[in-house]
Amino acid sequence: DTEVTQTPKHLVMGMTNKKSLKCEQHMGHRAMYWYKQKAKKPPELMFVYSYEKLSINESVPSRFSPECPNSSLLNLHLHALQPEDSALYLCASSRPDTHYGYTFGSGTRLTVV
Amino acid sequence: QQPVQSPQAVILREGEDAVINCSSSKALYSVHWYRQKHGEAPVFLMILLKGGEQKGHEKISASFNEKKQQSSLYLTASQLSYSGTYFCGTPGGTSYGKLTFGQGTILTVHP
Numbered sequence: 001d002t003e004v005t006q007t008p009k010h011l012v013m014g015m016t017n018k019k020s021l022k023c024e025q026h027m028g029h030r031a032m033y034w035y036k037q038k039a040k041k042p043p044e045l046m047f048v049y050s051y052e053k054l055s056i057n058e059s060v061p062s063r064f065s066p067e068c069p070n071s072s073l074l075n076l077h078l079h080a081l082q083p084e085d086s087a088l089y090l091c092a093s094s095r096p097d098t099h100y101g102y103t104f105g106s107g108t109r110l111t112v113v
Numbered sequence: 114q115q116p117v118q119s120p121q122a123v124i125l126r127e128g129e130d131a132v133i134n135c136s137s138s139k140a141l142y143s144v145h146w147y148r149q150k151h152g153e154a155p156v157f158l159m160i161l162l163k164g165g166e167q168k169g170h171e172k173i174s175a176s177f178n179e180k181k182q183q184s185s186l187y188l189t190a191s192q193l194s195y196s197g198t199y200f201c202g203t204p205g206g207t208s209y210g211k212l213t214f215g216q217g218t219i220l221t222v223h224p
Contacts, residue, residue, distance in 0.1 A: 041217075056210050100162050
């Protein structure tokens with residue numbers, strides 16, 4: 001299995017809702033990432049998990065809360081989001097080594113209304 | 114700090130060649146290259162390491178000049194399937210995790 005699976009593919013939520021994005025990989029990768037991508041822009045790093053521990057938080061607002069329950073799963077909990085948070089949220093995984101590339105999931109297209 | 118890519122966009126006919134450049138203002142230990150088609154996930158193409166080692170796609174080549182802090186991606190005999198946005202990515206130092214992407218180069222290949 002060489003894929004990163006993200007669910008849901010599309011999500012529309014109100015500013016008072018609570019929702020979660022899910023990401024799963026079975027490649028044995030011990031580094032997992034959340035990126036945010038706006039239209040016609042590059043992906044921007046949000047969080048990095050290494051061996052199931054949060055290692056990098058790129059000053060992301062607390063309305064985004066990551067969780068790594070085990071080595072295969074990564075969640076992103078969303079609460080009280082703003083319309084400007086609408087974007088494509090990408091999950092990626094890799095070996096915890098600078099010599100390997102990332103495998104990205106196809107993303108969750110989030111719209112905040 | 115974000116690497117800088119050039120050109121911002123390239124339009125080709127099938128069979129033509131293209132070069133995409135990526136430069137950084139800080140020391141580079143490795144450079145990643147990805148391609149993203151519209152509405153799809155970025156796909157890993159290649160990683161270039163200090164010392165000249167390359168790992169990645171067989172039909173795409175790249176160079177890495179550590180002294181100039183630059184990398185170039187060479188797309189030869191382009192095919193329609195090469196169309197997409199190409200991103201270079203540079204790690205934050207020698208530790209993994211903090212991969213920062215350039216602004217992207219849009220490549221369009223016409224028949």
